[in-house]
Amino acid sequence: MEKHPITQGKAAPGGKTLKPRARIWLAGAAICLISSLAAAQVFEQREFKNPQHEQRYRHLISELRCLVCQNQNLADSNAPLAADLRTIVFDMIQNGKGDDEIREFMVDRYGEFVLYRPPFAAKNVALWAGPFVLLVIGLWLLLRQIHRRAAAPRPAPLSDAERETLQSMLGERPDKNDGARGA
C-alpha cells in the first residue's frame, strides 16, 4: 500500500505535506466539528405520535435544568436523573399533558430553579426589571452630564501676556529644568 505523505507525517519533497499552520486549522475545524456533534447528541431514541410532540419534547428538555449537573439542561445531561426526567417529560407528552402541566410537575418537586426561563413574579421583579432600570438611570446620568458640560461657561481665551509666557515656557523648558537641577 502506498503511503501518502500526509499520513506519513514526514516532510516529503515536492511540498505535498501540510504546513504547520494548515494542520492547526484542520485540527481546529475537527475540534469544532466534534464538539458540535456532541452538542447534538441524543441519549434516547423516542417514538413520537406526531412531529408536534417531538418539537414540544425537544423544547421542554432544553429549557428544564438538570439538578445533578446544574449548568446543563435535561437535553444535554447524561446524568441518570436527567434521563429519568426526560422519560417523565416524554411520558407526560404522550399522555396528552400540556407544557404548563409538565413544568408545574417539575417546579412542584424541584422548585423554580429547574426552569431556565423563570416566570415573571413579584419576588423576582428586581431581577427582570433591574437591567432596564439601571439602563434608564445610566442614560439619565449621561444626559445630565452632557447638559452640564454644555451649560458650563467656556474658559476665557488666553490674554497676550499669558500666551507669551506659555510660549517662553514651552520653548525654554529644557534650559530652565537644567537650571533648576543645577541650583
Added chain:
Amino acid sequence: MHRYATPLGIFLLLAVLLGIGLTLNPREVPSPLIGKPVPAFRTPGLKDPGKQLSNETFRGRVTLLNVWATWCIPCRQEHPVLVGIANRGEAVLFGLNYKDDRKLAIDWLNGLGDPYAMSGFDPQGRAGIELGVYGVPETFIIDADGRIIYKQIGPMDEKTWKSTLLPRVKRLQEARR
C-alpha cells in the same frame, strides 16, 4: 470627599452582595417541599416486599427519611452517623433505597448495620422523583402530621446532625408532648 461618596457606596454595596453570594451554596436548591405534606408515593419494603413504605408511613410521630443507595459513596460515609442516631434512639429513621439492587442493598444493611425502622425499595427512582431527590444521600425531617420540615442534601456528619438536624427534631418532639 463628596465626589468619592457615590463610587464608594456602590463598591460597598456590591462587596456586601457578592460577599453574601460567596457564602451561599449554589448546589443546595431550596426544596419547594418544605412545609408541605410528604408527596404521595408508595414503594415495597426492601427486606420484606410485602410491606409498604408510603407517605402514610410518616404520620403519628416525628420521623426522618433518609434516601440512600449502595452505589452512593457519601452514603457509606454517612451510614455510621445514622446507626448512631438509631442506637441512641434520637429519632425514628426510615430509609428509601434509591435506584439500587435489592441484594446489594440488603447485604449493605447486614454488613454495616440497619438503622432504619424500615427501608423502601425504589429501583426505578420514581418515588425519588416524587420527593424531589437529586443528590443522594438526602435526609428529610418529617413532623407527626406528615409534613416535611427540613431537608438535608448530601451526607450528614455527626456535627451537622448535632448542630442542625437534631435541634429541629427535638423541638418537634417536644411540641408534641
